[in-house]
Every structure is written in structure tokens, then in C-alpha cells.
Amino acid sequence: MSKHDSTTDDSTTAGPTPETTGKTGAIDINDLTKIYDPEGEHVVAVQDMDLSVGAEEFVALLGPSGCGKSTVLECIAGYLDPTDGEVLVDGNRVSKPDPKRGVVFQENRLFPWKTIKENVEFGPRMHDSIEEGRAESILDEMGLDGFEEAYPSGLSGGMQQRAELARLLANDPDIMLMDEPFSALDALTKEIMQKKLLEVWERDNRTVLFITHDVEEAILLADRVVVMTARPGQVKDVIDVDIERPRDPEVVTTDRFTELRERALSVIREEAERALEQEDGA
Amino acid sequence: MDSRRRLVRVGSILSVPILWFVASRFGLLAGLPAPVEVVDTYVAELYRDDFWISTIRSTIRVLASFVIAAVIAIPLGLLIGRYTVFADLTFPALEMLRPIPPIAWIPFTILVLPAAELSIMFITFLGAFFPILLNTIQGARGVEVEYSRAAQSLGADSYQTFRHVIYPSALPAIHAGMIVGMGLAWVNLIAAEMVAGGTGLGFLTWSAYTSGSYPTIIVGIITIGILGAASSMLVRMIGHWQVDWATEQPA
Ligand SMILES: Nc1ncnc2c1ncn2[C@@H]1O[C@H](COP(=O)(O)OP(=O)(O)O)[C@@H](O)[C@H]1O
Numbered sequence: 001m002s003k004h005d006s007t008t009d010d011s012t013t014a015g016p017t018p019e020t021t022g023k024t025g026a027i028d029i030n031d032l033t034k035i036y037d038p039e040g041e042h043v044v045a046v047q048d049m050d051l052s053v054g055a056e057e058f059v060a061l062l063g064p065s066g067c068g069k070s071t072v073l074e075c076i077a078g079y080l081d082p083t084d085g086e087v088l089v090d091g092n093r094v095s096k097p098d099p100k101r102g103v104v105f106q107e108n109r110l111f112p113w114k115t116i117k118e119n120v121e122f123g124p125r126m127h128d129s130i131e132e133g134r135a136e137s138i139l140d141e142m143g144l145d146g147f148e149e150a151y152p153s154g155l156s157g158g159m160q161q162r163a164e165l166a167r168l169l170a171n172d173p174d175i176m177l178m179d180e181p182f183s184a185l186d187a188l189t190k191e192i193m194q195k196k197l198l199e200v201w202e203r204d205n206r207t208v209l210f211i212t213h214d215v216e217e218a219i220l221l222a223d224r225v226v227v228m229t230a231r232p233g234q235v236k237d238v239i240d241v242d243i244e245r246p247r248d249p250e251v252v253t254t255d256r257f258t259e260l261r262e263r264a265l266s267v268i269r270e271e272a273e274r275a276l277e278q279e280d281g282a
Numbered sequence: 283m284d285s286r287r288r289l290v291r292v293g294s295i296l297s298v299p300i301l302w303f304v305a306s307r308f309g310l311l312a313g314l315p316a317p318v319e320v321v322d323t324y325v326a327e328l329y330r331d332d333f334w335i336s337t338i339r340s341t342i343r344v345l346a347s348f349v350i351a352a353v354i355a356i357p358l359g360l361l362i363g364r365y366t367v368f369a370d371l372t373f374p375a376l377e378m379l380r381p382i383p384p385i386a387w388i389p390f391t392i393l394v395l396p397a398a399e400l401s402i403m404f405i406t407f408l409g410a411f412f413p414i415l416l417n418t419i420q421g422a423r424g425v426e427v428e429y430s431r432a433a434q435s436l437g438a439d440s441y442q443t444f445r446h447v448i449y450p451s452a453l454p455a456i457h458a459g460m461i462v463g464m465g466l467a468w469v470n471l472i473a474a475e476m477v478a479g480g481t482g483l484g485f486l487t488w489s490a491y492t493s494g495s496y497p498t499i500i501v502g503i504i505t506i507g508i509l510g511a512a513s514s515m516l517v518r519m520i521g522h523w524q525v526d527w528a529t530e531q532p533a
């Protein structure tokens with residue numbers, strides 16, 4: 001399924017490590033199961049999921065709402081302990097959050113009591129590595145110059161999301177975990193953000209796991225689109241996006257894009273219908 | 283604020299001396315001194331050392347007790363709010379002590395504490411302590427888990443998460459508790475001073491009653507009112523300055 005599977009054959013747990021590839025930020029999800037409230041409601045959110053994301057790869061995780069996408073991301077982030085199975089990052093088992101794994105949430109999680117600049121400098125300040133002028137230059141790149149001293153509540157939704165991306169970049173993570181980061185934005189702002197993200201990713205060599213329920217967004221951005229089944233979540237299909245980079249939003253008009261979209265849509269439609277049936281049954 | 287509201291507010295303040303004047307002029311309340319008489323007494327008091335010593339004493343007692351209460355209640359409340367073990371260990375005991383009226387502590391504290399000063403301070407401390415504690419607990423419990431997670435993913439350890447996330451997001455609730463706490467500190471102080479005696483505005487007011495100098499009672503009441511309002515304002519100002527992020531409007 002993955003181009004990295006070949007590197008795992010000598011060991012049952014270790015995925016690709018920085019020693020074998022020279023790159024950091026590889027994610028290996030092995031047999032991941034997450035059950036919420038096992039004694040009570042027993043919600044099986046994710047079951048026996050396997051997925052490898054290569055270092056510096058851009059993978060989109062696509063699936064109907066409620067299928068367990070956020071759960072997978074929170075296990076990788078180290079917020080949740082898997083009920084069964086494990087998540088490895090560069091061969092090491094994830095047990096808690098780490099600044100190497102940065103997270104962007106759907107609604108902004110900027111600290112409302114800190115200014116934009118303080119938010120962006122938060123990560124570096126935590127490990128005493130503030131560089132003079134770095135926050136300003138990242139904010140500048142995100143089109144937020146002049147808002148350094150503003151509080152998050154003074155910014156529009158799109159600007160808040162850019163500030164959150166700036167805060168993540170300032171911390172220089174190997175992996176960017178993004179949970180539907182642009183889904184609350186209007187179409188135009190969303191397109192600008194997608195472009196920014198591609199720019200940053202093509203330059204900085206980071207692994208990105210990008211959750212979305214927007215098929216076009218997934219194909220536009222990712223190297224591979226992983227489609228999940230309805231709950232309990234598993235990998236249903238993996239679509240390689242063989243569209244050249246650098247990409248810009250115009251590729252959506254090409255034939256290849258349309259083909260890939262149709263394929264993804266047909267898979268996801270099946271699962272969405274199953275998800276609906278599940279709800280009716282419940 | 284528009285000018286009409288301002289006018290109404292000024293009217294509200296003025297209604298007190300006007301009603302007072304009317305009540306004393308027509309003898310509605312027996313023994314109520316006339317405003318002019320009180321003003322004369324007030325001016326006279328301003329020249330007496332005893333008045334100033336009492337005022338300064340009471341102010342120092344309130345401020346010191348309040349600061350001690352905040353310094354203990356805020357960290358304690360944050361810990362109780364965040365750590366279940368800590369909450370189970372301390373909260374039931376504190377909840378048992380909380381409903382005891384502060385005045386009820388006076389005989390006991392006078393008995394066990396070496397100085398009346400300490401027992402007055404302790405009673406005042408209690409007034410500020412519980413409101414600050416309860417509000418801090420509530421504030422710390424209300425912190426959204428997403429903020430702590432975001433901090434951890436940016437590399438914050440547990441102390442840093444406490445310092446940069448839990449504490450600041452609990453601040454608005456803490457300040458609400460401090461405003462209530464400051465008010466109750468004055469209430470308890472005056473009660474304690476009246477019972478324990480010695481010095482202070484509570485004692486001054488009470489001894490004015492026992493010696494029959496009724497205008498001085500009113501002087502005491504007014505002074506307590508002014509100082510109470512001033513200290514609440516001080517707490518509010520500190521609050522505004524510390525949580526200015528909560529009031530900023532979208533651009
Ligand atoms: N804390 C929780 N307790 C119980 N059930 C949960 C909890 N979080 C999520 N779930 C359930 O687990 C399933 C997967 O949720 P989630 O991972 O958020 O899905 P997605 O991100 O794909 O929409 C959903 O059915 C959701 O209701």
C-alpha cells in the first residue's frame with residue numbers, strides 16, 4: 001500500500017527511521033483501535049487501522065464525518081492513548097504530545113490572552129529558542145504584518161487560521177497534523193490558505209497529515225489521498241495523486257483531476273451511504 | 283456612556299444625602315444627626331490623629347489580609363481545579379469550614395491566637411479567601427482541554443502549561459472572586475474590629491456609639507464606605523489591566 005512498507009520487513013514494530021531514510025517525520029499506524037468509553041457506551045471509533053505516511057509526504061485523510069478521522073489524528077498527536085495497536089513516529093512509540101508533531105485544529109486554538117506575536121513565539125519560548133525577528137518574518141509571510149500586537153479576538157476567521165499556521169511554523173515541527181483546518185473558511189479565503197500551505201510545504205520538507213471531508217481539497221493538496229470507511233474507521237482506499245507539483249488551484253480543471261475526483265467520490269459515496277444507514281439503525 | 287445615563291447615576295448618588303437631609307430635618311428618624319452636623323464632625327475628625335490611625339490601620343489590615351488570601355487561594359484553587367487527587371484531599375475539609383460565619387470565629391481566635399491583631403486579620407482573611415478560592419476552582423475547571431493540548435504540542439511542560447494556559451484562562455473568574463472577596467474582607471474587618479476592640483474604623487464607630495457621639499458614627503460609616511468602594515475599584519482596575527484581552531473587540 002505504501003512505498004515505505006518495504007523498510008519495515010526486518011522488524012515488526014519499527015517503521016522507517018531517520019537512520020534508514022535520512023529524513024524525519026515518518027508516521028506508522030499499526031493495528032490502531034480506539035474505543036471510547038469501553039465500559040459504558042463502547043464507541044468503536046477506529047478499528048485495526050494500518051497506515052504509513054512517509055517522511056516529508058503530504059497525505060490527506062478523507063472520510064465521512066464521524067468516521068474516526070480526528071480520533072486517528074489525536075492518537076498521532078499523543079492526546080489519546082490507543083485502546084489497541086500503536087502509533088510510531090520515526091520508529092518511536094507515541095505516548096504524549098511533542099513539539100515535533102504540530103497540530104492545527106478546525107477552530108482556532110490561539111491563546112486568546114496572548115497577542116498574535118506572543119502566540120507565534122509561544123513554542124520557541126517554551127524551549128528558550130526565540131530568535132529576534134523570526135515571529136515578524138513568519139507573520140509577514142502569512143500576510144499578518146501589522147497585527148503582531150493584536151489579540152486573536154480582533155482578527156477575522158481567515159486571519160486567525162493564518163496566525164495559527166504561523167504559530168505552528170515558528171515551532172519548526174517535523175510533522176504537521178491538520179484537522180479540517182480550512183473547513184470553516186469561505187471559498188476565497190480557503191483557496192488562499194491552500195496555496196499558502198502548498199508553498200510552505202514545498203519549501204520546508206515537512207510531513208503533513210491533512211484531514212478533510214472535501215474531496216477536491218484532498219486531491220489538490222496531497223501526494224496520496226487515504227479514504228476511510230464509515231465508523232469504525234479503517235483504510236478503505238488509497239489514491240495516488242500523480243499530478244505534478246508545484247500545483248496551483250487551477251489544476252482542478254484538468255482531466256486527470258476530474259478522474260481522480262470521480263474515483264474518490266465513488267468510494268466516499270459508498271461509505272457516506274453506509275454511515276447514514278448506521279445512523280438510521282442506531 | 284451617554285449623558286442621560288450619567289445624569290441618572292449622579293441623581294442616584296445625590297438621593298442619599300437628600301433623603302438623609304429630609305429625614306433629619308423633619309425628625310423622621312429619632313437620633314439621626316443632621317448632615318451639617320456630620321460635616322462639622324468630619325472636618326474635626328480630619329484634624330485628629332486617632333481618626334487617621336484608625337483609617338490607616340483598617341486599610342493596612344484589609345490590604346494585607348486580602349493579599350495573603352489571594353496568594354494562598356489562587357494557587358490552591360488552581361491545584362484543586364486541575365488535580366482530582368488534590369481536590370479530594372482538601373476540598374471536603376474546606377467546604378466544611380466555609381459555611382461557618384466569620385464572626386463565629388472571633389472568640390475562638392482571640393483565645394488561641396497570641397494577639398487580637400492576628401485574630402482580626404484572620405477573620406478579614408477568611409472573608410476574602412473563600413470567594414477567591416471558589417472562583418479560582420471554577421475558572422481552572424473551565425479551561426478548555428484544547429488549549430492545554432495546543433500548549434503541549436508546542437512544547438510546554440506541565441509547569442509551563444499551568445503558568446501560560448491554566449492560570450491566564452482562569453484569570454477572569456479569579457478577578458470576579460477578588461472583587462467579591464474584597465467586599466467581604468471589609469465586612470469581616472469591621473465586624474472583627476467592633477468585637478475585638480483596640481483600633482480601626484470598626485472600633486472607632488462602635489466606641490462613638492457607646493460614648494454617645496452620634497455624628498462620629500456616621501463619619502465612621504462614610505469613611506468605611508469610601509474605602510470599601512476605593513478598594514473594589516483598585517481590584518477592578520488591576521483586573522482590567524490583566525485581562526484586557528477579554529474585552530478587545532474584533533477589528
Ligand atoms: N470523547 C468521545 N467519547 C465518545 N465518543 C466519541 C468521543 N469522541 C468522538 N467520539 C465518537 O467517535 C466517532 C469518531 O469521531 P471523530 O474521530 O471525531 O470523527 P471525525 O473526525 O471523522 O468526524 C464519532 O462517532 C464520535 O461521535
Ligand SMILES: [Mg+2]
Binds near residue numbers: 071179
Ligand atoms: Mg473531526
